[in-house]
Amino acid sequence: MADICEEILMRELIDELKKLNDTLDADSIEVQQISKKYGFGSVGWQNAMIARIKRKLSNNEPLTGIDTSFIETQRMHNKALYDELKAMGAEGMNIN
Secondary structure, eight states, rough: OHHHHHHHHHHHHHHHHHHHHHHHHHHHHHHHHHHHHHOOHHHHHHHHHHHHHHHOOOTOOOOOOHHHHHHHHHHHHHHHHHHHHHTTTTSSOOOO
């Protein structure tokens, strides 16, 4: 009896992992298509990535590693830009 329960649990785990893998594959394909359409790193690409994340959030879809990496990269770029402008004397300007 225990062997049957373990087998059922293992099958359910495998099925869930397959679903997760399919989701991640579809996610990667979507990002690949966005990159091809707009050019990786372009303003159009950035806007498409933001739209994608907004769509996921409004649909209560989980963000993937691709999404969180994009968000973190944008945060770091913005901080670096602000720090550079500040070092150049733009601190007194309204750049917030």
